[in-house]
Amino acid sequence: MTIESRLQQLIDALNVSVLEFARQLGERRGEKVYHILHGRLKPRYDTIEKILVAYPQVNADWLLRGEGLMFKQLDSPSAAITTEERLRNMEFLLFQLTERITLLQQTNDQLLAEITALKSR
Template identity: 75%
Template sequence: MEIGNRLQQLIDALDVSVLEFARQLGEKRGEKVYHILHGRLKPRYETLQKILQAYPQVNADWLLRGEGLMFRTLPQTPLAAITLDERLRNMEFLLFQLNERVGLLQQTNDLLRQELEEMKDKMC
């Protein structure tokens, strides 16, 4: 999954507009974020740092590589506690990832079966 897609999922999960997200990063306008979301730009290191600073609950591994949960577990203080909604979003995201993987495995399985049938036909 491309980083633009992950950013869109993050914006959706945070339930903020693209403009509000951009403003949290210190941008006056949302153009840079829009360009990243639409694949016209790749985020710079500084932009990724600003995202992680503005939203400390975001898992850096997920943001950079798409690995793990969208949100990381923070120390359980009233200000840093991950909400039930965020946990549900994490679960929904994991289910989405698993569903994508199952689909890819099914496609691979179908291709292998087709190749096996072709090999059987050649041998007969």
């Protein structure tokens, strides 16, 4: 999953518009965020930093690398995670697992087809 798609998921999970999200980062208009979301720009370090400052509940590892949960855990002092955010985290993890299962099934099907083709030779 790309950082652009994670950013879109974050905006959706926060239930804010792209314009509101951009304004929280100190942008007057949402053009820069729109360009990032559509792959025309890559987010720079300062943009990532602004996101993490504006939304301290966001897990930096998830945003940067797609690792872990979207939002920080409760035991983190700077994270006040709500039940709704926890549910979103669980939905996201289920989505990731479903994607992985689908990919594994496709790989399995391809391998079975190759084995069958080799046996018939």
